Amino acid sequence: MIKLSWYNVAIALVIGLGGFSYGFGSAVFVTSLGQPGFYMYYKLDPSSEYTATVLGAVNAVYFTGAALGSIGQCYLADWLGRKKALAIAGVMGTIGSALVAGSVKVGMLIAVRVLQGAGLGMLLTLVPLYLSEVAPPHRRGFLTGLTVLSFGTGYVISGWIAIGCYHASNLTVAWRTPLALACIPPIALLIGLSFVPETPRFLVWKGRLEEAWTVTQKLHHDPADPHDESAHAEFTQIVRQVEFDKEMNVTFYQMFKKPSWRKRSLSAMFLTFAAQCTGIYGITNYLPVIFQSLGMTGDAPLLLYAGHSTLGTVAVLVSIIIVDKVGRRTLIVWGFLALAMVLLAEALLQWKYIGTDDKAGNAACILFMFIYIVVFQCVDAPAFAWTAEIFPTNLRAKGVSLAIFSLFVGTITxxxxxxxxxxxIGWHMFLLYFALAIVASIVSYFYIVETKNLPMEEIGALFGDEVVVHLTADGHGLVEDKGGSEHIESSAAEPGKV
Structure with a gap:
């Protein structure tokens, strides 16, 4: 069995800067909504319907850009490679964030948020794509789940920075500074990319077998396995399966034509869209405003928002630690059901107490918002791992694109x-989210399959695809799919050959 190495973790932390960039860049604008200087500079009345429309537009164009970026990245990732696509996305994210920080009019802010969204949306798609292709099978949920942990950490850091800036004497500095700091994470990613390899699956797909073997050996070297038998076995399996899959040219149209590909595509799109149907962005993007409606004043809404993000990120860590043991499907099905119960409780509490002076009732409303973000991570982290691992190499960039595109469509919706x-309509929104979470749990129960511990090349069998070879239980050898009888000792293979 291939073990998780510190080299795997180091690579994941570098690539995770892409997720951090997305989280920080997305959340930092949310914190602006809690800064009085933001409204004063753009001459907006926080309580007016016009302001609500403007804020909706600013967020909508950002996620529209992110949706377009999530689709566009697949062409770059398949043409130039996962690593170069990450670099291009990092440049776009840096430029977009700088322009957002320097916006002088509402119209300019709306326009440049599209570019920022495109760059950061590409990053959010590429991070799980890359991590899924370098992770060992038994820890793939953990490493791919770092996508959610990284952008959750971005949310946390941006929240606490906003609190620090809230008390700045210059009100413009108070909200512009956090926006400007959003340039730093993608720049750090660009620097870090010079120290990480291209993924072995992409290299095999492009016929660069010697490079692919070198990367695979370094990724999965285990001192307890001096002959690298596990690495040889996985490399052989990757080469055989990728060569088999390469015979089929893939377009987005074909992904919905072949039954096994269609099932993957629709399931991935459903899962990411369904997560948005529980209200995660609809709630968190306006959380400071919601806290204000519950009687919080001054910097209290920002403090609560930062605490909310921090708790959510801790919950992500717990989720990715247990996902490879508990399983993706179990967490997702029960997570949606638990979310429904929390949303129903929140709706009833707000129906009873919002707009009143009942401090205990308003505190209960806030408490359930914190419970909500904890439970949501039972769905979010496993969903990112699941959607990245179910597609074969020739489909993966496009498949993850569809999943993240669907996520952003749900976000915009x-x-x-x-x-x-x-x-x-206030608390009635929580009733809508409650009903949708119930539907999501039921659909997930019937259509989301369990993928934990399986090599990515073998997941296709769950959807009806042919698997050329299977890893043996100890991970040191291979078994031919034909009759399941022929055993191939991986240690006999030469680097770059199968």
Whole structure:
């Protein structure tokens, strides 16, 4: 069995800067909504319907850009490689973030948020794509789940920075400084990329077998396995399966034509969209405003927002630690059901107490918002791992693109109308999220398959695809799919040959 090495972890931390860039860049604008100087500079009345419309538009165009970026990255990732695509996305994210920080009019802010969204949306798609292709099978959920941990950490850091800036004497500095700091994470990623390799699966796909073997050997070297038998076995399996899959040219149209590919594509798109249907961005993107409606004043909404993000990130860590043991499907199905119960409780509490002076009731409303973010991580982290690992190499970039595109479509669907919705119908929104979470749990129960501990080249069998060879239980050898009888000792293979 291939073990998780410190080299794997180091690579994941560098690539995780892409997720951090997305989280920080997304959340830092949310914190601006809690800064009085933001409204004063753009001459916006926080309580007006016009302002609610403007905020909805600013968030909608950001996620529209992110959706376009999530689709566009697949062409770069398949053409230039995962690593170079990450670099291009990092440059776009840096430029977009700088322009957002320097925006002087609402129109300019709306326009440049598209570019920022495109760059950061590409990063959010590429991070799980890359991590899934370098992770050992038994720890793939953990490493791929670092995507969620990294952008969650971005949310946390941006929240606490916003609190520090809230008390700045210059009100413009208070909200512009956090926006400008969003340039730093993608720059750090660009520097870090010079120290990480291209993924072995992409290298094999492009016929660069010697390079692919060198990377595989370094990724999965184990002192307890001096002959690198496990690495040889995995490399042989990758080469055989990729060569088999390469015979089929893939377009987005074909991904919905072949039954096994269609099942993957629709399941991945459903899962990421369903997560948004529980209200995660519709709620968290306006959380400071929601806290204000519950009687919080001054910097209290920002403090609560930062605490909310911090707790959510701790919950992500717990989720990715247990996902390879508990399983993706179990966490997702029960996570959606638990979310439904929390959302129902929040709706009833807000129905009873919002707009009142009942401090205990308002505190209960806030408490359940914190419970909500903890439970949500039972769905979010496993979903990122699952959608990245179910596609074969020739489909993976496009498949993850579809999944993240669907995520952003869901985000736009529930984020753009949220300011007006919370202003006009209030707690009824939580009833909508409750109903959708129930539906998501039921659909997940019937259509989400368990993938834990399986090599990515063998997951195709769950969807009806042919698997050329299987790893033996100890990970040191291979078994031919034909009759399941022929055993190949991986240690006999030469580097770059199968």
């Amino acid at each position: 529930f984020t753009a109308p949220s300011p007006l919705a919370f202003r006009n």
